[in-house]
Amino acid sequence: MKQTIVLDLSKLPPHGLGTASLTWWGTLAFMLIEGTGFALAIAVYLYLMSLAPQWPLHAPAPDLLAGTVLTLLLIASLFPNILVARWAKAQDLRKVRIGLIVMSLLGIAPLIVRVFEFPAMHLNWDQNAYGSIVWVMLGLHTTHILTDLIDTLVLTALMFSRHGDNPRRYGDISDNAMYWNFVVATWLPMYICLYWVPRL
Amino acid sequence: MTPLDNVADLRDTDLNDVELDRRLASTWATPKGVWGALSTVDHKIIGRRYIITAFVFLALGGILSLAMRLQLAQPEARFIGPDRYNQIFTMHGTNMMFLFAVPVMEAMAVYLVPLMVGTRNIAFPRLNAFSYWMYLAGGLLLWIAFAIDTGPDVGWFADVPLSGPQYAAGKRADIWAQMITFTEVSALAVAVELVVTVFKQRAPGMSLDQIPLFVWSMLVTSFLIIMAMPAIMIASTALILDRLVGTQFFNPAEGGDVLLWQHLFWFFGHPEVYIIFLPAVGMVSTIVATFTRRPVFGYLGMVMALIATGILAFGLWVHHMFVAGLPRLGESFFTASSMAIAIPSGLQIFCWLATIWAGRPVFKTPFLFVIGFMVIFVIGGMTGVMVASVPFDTQVHDTYFVVAHFHYVLVGGAVFPLLGAIYYWFPKITGRMMNETIGRWAFGLIFTGFNLTFFPMHILGLQGMPRRIYTYQPEMPWSGLNMFVSLSAVILAAGFLLFFIDAIRSALSGPVAPANPWCASTLEWATSSPPPAYNFSRMPVVGSLEPLVDNSGALPVASGLFVDRRELVVTSVVGALPEARESSPGDSIWPLWSALATTVLLIWSIFTPWAVVWGSVPLAIALTGWFWPKGTKEDDA
Numbered sequence: 061m062k063q064t065i066v067l068d069l070s071k072l073p074p075h076g077l078g079t080a081s082l083t084w085w086g087t088l089a090f091m092l093i094e095g096t097g098f099a100l101a102i103a104v105y106l107y108l109m110s111l112a113p114q115w116p117l118h119a120p121a122p123d124l125l126a127g128t129v130l131t132l133l134l135i136a137s138l139f140p141n142i143l144v145a146r147w148a149k150a151q152d153l154r155k156v157r158i159g160l161i162v163m164s165l166l167g168i169a170p171l172i173v174r175v176f177e178f179p180a181m182h183l184n185w186d187q188n189a190y191g192s193i194v195w196v197m198l199g200l201h202t203t204h205i206l207t208d209l210i211d212t213l214v215l216t217a218l219m220f221s222r223h224g225d226n227p228r229r230y231g232d233i234s235d236n237a238m239y240w241n242f243v244v245a246t247w248l249p250m251y252i253c254l255y256w257v258p259r260l
Numbered sequence: 261m262t263p264l265d266n267v268a269d270l271r272d273t274d275l276n277d278v279e280l281d282r283r284l285a286s287t288w289a290t291p292k293g294v295w296g297a298l299s300t301v302d303h304k305i306i307g308r309r310y311i312i313t314a315f316v317f318l319a320l321g322g323i324l325s326l327a328m329r330l331q332l333a334q335p336e337a338r339f340i341g342p343d344r345y346n347q348i349f350t351m352h353g354t355n356m357m358f359l360f361a362v363p364v365m366e367a368m369a370v371y372l373v374p375l376m377v378g379t380r381n382i383a384f385p386r387l388n389a390f391s392y393w394m395y396l397a398g399g400l401l402l403w404i405a406f407a408i409d410t411g412p413d414v415g416w417f418a419d420v421p422l423s424g425p426q427y428a429a430g431k432r433a434d435i436w437a438q439m440i441t442f443t444e445v446s447a448l449a450v451a452v453e454l455v456v457t458v459f460k461q462r463a464p465g466m467s468l469d470q471i472p473l474f475v476w477s478m479l480v481t482s483f484l485i486i487m488a489m490p491a492i493m494i495a496s497t498a499l500i501l502d503r504l505v506g507t508q509f510f511n512p513a514e515g516g517d518v519l520l521w522q523h524l525f526w527f528f529g530h531p532e533v534y535i536i537f538l539p540a541v542g543m544v545s546t547i548v549a550t551f552t553r554r555p556v557f558g559y560l561g562m563v564m565a566l567i568a569t570g571i572l573a574f575g576l577w578v579h580h581m582f583v584a585g586l587p588r589l590g591e592s593f594f595t596a597s598s599m600a601i602a603i604p605s606g607l608q609i610f611c612w613l614a615t616i617w618a619g620r621p622v623f624k625t626p627f628l629f630v631i632g633f634m635v636i637f638v639i640g641g642m643t644g645v646m647v648a649s650v651p652f653d654t655q656v657h658d659t660y661f662v663v664a665h666f667h668y669v670l671v672g673g674a675v676f677p678l679l680g681a682i683y684y685w686f687p688k689i690t691g692r693m694m695n696e697t698i699g700r701w702a703f704g705l706i707f708t709g710f711n712l713t714f715f716p717m718h719i720l721g722l723q724g725m726p727r728r729i730y731t732y733q734p735e736m737p738w739s740g741l742n743m744f745v746s747l748s749a750v751i752l753a754a755g756f757l758l759f760f761i762d763a764i765r766s767a768l769s770g771p772v773a774p775a776n777p778w779c780a781s782t783l784e785w786a787t788s789s790p791p792p793a794y795n796f797s798r799m800p801v802v803g804s805l806e807p808l809v810d811n812s813g814a815l816p817v818a819s820g821l822f823v824d825r826r827e828l829v830v831t832s833v834v835g836a837l838p839e840a841r842e843s844s845p846g847d848s849i850w851p852l853w854s855a856l857a858t859t860v861l862l863i864w865s866i867f868t869p870w871a872v873v874w875g876s877v878p879l880a881i882a883l884t885g886w887f888w889p890k891g892t893k894e895d896d897a
Contacts, residue, residue, distance in 0.1 A: 061786050062814035067464060067801050069829060069838055070820030076830045076840030082383050082456055089452040097490040107520060117515045185507050189515035192507035214884050223889040226896055
């Protein structure tokens with residue numbers, strides 16, 4: 061088909077940032093998938109609770125300490141996380157490198173606390189349906205933290221390599237920071253569900 | 261070597277048309293050979309593979325249904341035993357839903373949506389490659405298991421407790437549950453790619469009200485997939501956990517609940533029907549517009565109907581559970597919503613009728629399949645309104661009436677439009693035309709065979725014949741109709757055989773197709789048949805719903821893109837205003853390695869939970885290899 065040129069795109073930037081980035085939208089779509097998954101896990105929890113004669117089923121309410129420490133830790137991690145996103149936007153390589161190391165450590169720390177959350181439930185996954193759903197919810201969210209931690213570690217290594225100082229990488233770091241905010245945000249309803257709903 | 265080879269950041273504006281095509285081809289083409297085939301990320305090659313694979317599964321599933329018809333043709337037949345029969349009907353349903361219907365619709369979109377919105381590749385092309393390998397692996401898992409007598413035998417919706425640890429010993433139910441994981445991962449990946457492609461990669465100027473209806477339907481479908489499929493993944497994971505490590509999700513003795521399975525399954529399973537049906541609606545709108553020589557009547561109404569169907573699809577799942585003993589008020593609500601969804605469907609039917617009424621219809625094969633669709637789907641829709649009523653549903657639940665109903669809806673609602681779509685887009689995909697005469701015969705045989713096969717099943721159901729029985733006694737009043745149905749199935753099979761022969765023969769030696777053989781109006785027809793690796797030598801600029809009709813002289817295009825890296829245009833969500841020139845990832849073998857690592861993890865985890873720990877190591881390595889920059893021009897901004 062014959063063509064007539066009606067538009068010149070040569071002045072456009074060679075890479076989109078923020079909402080002009082495809083990965084930003086992709087990350088959002090994956091957040092929608094995972095968010096639906098977490099919402100369904102909570103729905104299953106409430107469904108099983110609605111059927112049970114007493115709740116929690118054959119177990120005392122979970123101990124608050126480990127879960128609350130983890131929650132505070134996650135909320136605290138938001139501040140350096142937002143700073144990393146800001147530094148990535150400013151394309152400040154030195155600060156981004158430091159920020160990523162801090163965020164890697166802040167990804168490992170909740171995993172250590174998480175080890176104590178499972179026994180705080182006072183029952184195993186195979187004892188009854190209550191045990192099954194709380195272990196699966198904790199497991200799901202642990203996978204969530206772990207996935208983002210590995211992503212952060214790879215990005216940290218990348219920023220210390222010759223590929224680091226590049227607008228595309230800074231975009232990846234902003235997306236990773238956005239994803240970590242989501243990891244924290246999904247935990248808050250899970251925390252309320254796991255630790256406070258049984259106390260109602 | 262030409263002087264231009266030394267120019268850094270060469271742009272299309274520096275080149276004449278011949279030189280531009282040559283250079284774009286060298287930037288975008290998939291290298292020849294096995295390695296090139298395994299590492300390609302071209303949406304057209306992957307889409308073609310997806311379509312062919314899905315049709316192979318259709319043929320395999322069809323052979324299973326013929327085996328069932330042979331067994332049921334007469335009472336107390338001894339052709340297939342009860343255990344094998346259980347596997348066969350489970351395989352037929354599972355295969356048709358998870359390996360054919362959903363993947364084939366996404367496959368058509370993988371091929372067509374980037375062309376229809378005027379871009380050069382799908383968003384996240386490596387994820388697209390990964391999704392195909394996952395789909396293939398899931399399909400192989402199911403069929404190899406069946407070949408070694410370990411095929412699932414618990415029905416395609418695998419209700420607990422039948423599929424639970426107590427009643428389903430061995431690994432058959434696990435094969436089913438893990439096949440779900442494979443196909444859902446691939447479906448979710450494609451859904452994300454499509455959403456981002458439609459949102460961000462539309463041709464400059466293609467605002468929301470100028471998106472072709474097929475693309476709209478795939479956008480709504482993708483959102484349905486994103487919202488519905490997590491439910492089945494949670495359900496199948498819980499089932500595997502119950503079976504493998506002794507969780508108690510579905511065990512009432514320990515606080516679990518069997519209806520929890522049905523809620524989760526049908527919260528996915530009902531939207532699934534629309535995940536299959538909405539793309540077909542988009543195909544119908546496209547074919548109707550082309551073969552009546554006018555745009556579809558009521559574009560805004562059509563889009564609103566698509567979105568309304570998508571939303572209502574989530575409020576219907578309980579109508580699959582009317583005999584499960586739920587509260588009466590809940591049942592009334594779901595009866596109302598099940599009837600309400602007939603409204604947007606009916607609106608679309610009337611819009612198509614208005615289009616045909618006001619247009620100048622040309623009765624070519626694709627259009628014949630659309631007419632077949634309307635007839636059959638309306639019948640299926642009417643029996644749908646019937647089974648939405650609780651008292652009626654209670655009578656016909658688990659009988660052949662329901663089998664007849666959903667074959668009318670699914671085959672009529674999706675397979676007929678799909679076959680029409682194959683005849684319609686075949687010249688674009690292969691560069692060759694299918695045979696019109698054989699096409700008419702195939703349509704006639706399939707339409708006649710389908711109705712003769714499935715309409716009597718309504719009657720069999722009303723006569724009380726339950727579904728999923730491997731045989732019946734001669735005293736039952738069913739043998740005459742069953743023989744009739746089985747003979748009619750031969751006509752139906754002959755129609756499909758003719759279709760397959762025509763498709764293969766035409767692909768090899770059909771007449772060469774021009775760029776736009778049907779004088780259609782959407783962008784995929786603006787490029788050659790089949791399209792070059794880069795789809796469009798310059799990015800089209802759109803100013804109307806029918807860009808090829810309104811610009812019959814010359815296609816308005818944009819210039820200024822690099823030709824020595826894979827580059828496309830990112831535009832804004834609503835108005836499609838250009839925002840950036842973005843690179844599109846090059847070929848890579850890592851999606852294949854990642855899919856292999858995921859396959860090992862998933863199959864291994866049927867046998868031990870530790871597979872999740874040790875299997876994730878190679879997966880993490882493969883994903884890191886995938887994302888690590890290789891220093892190509894596409895990796896750098």
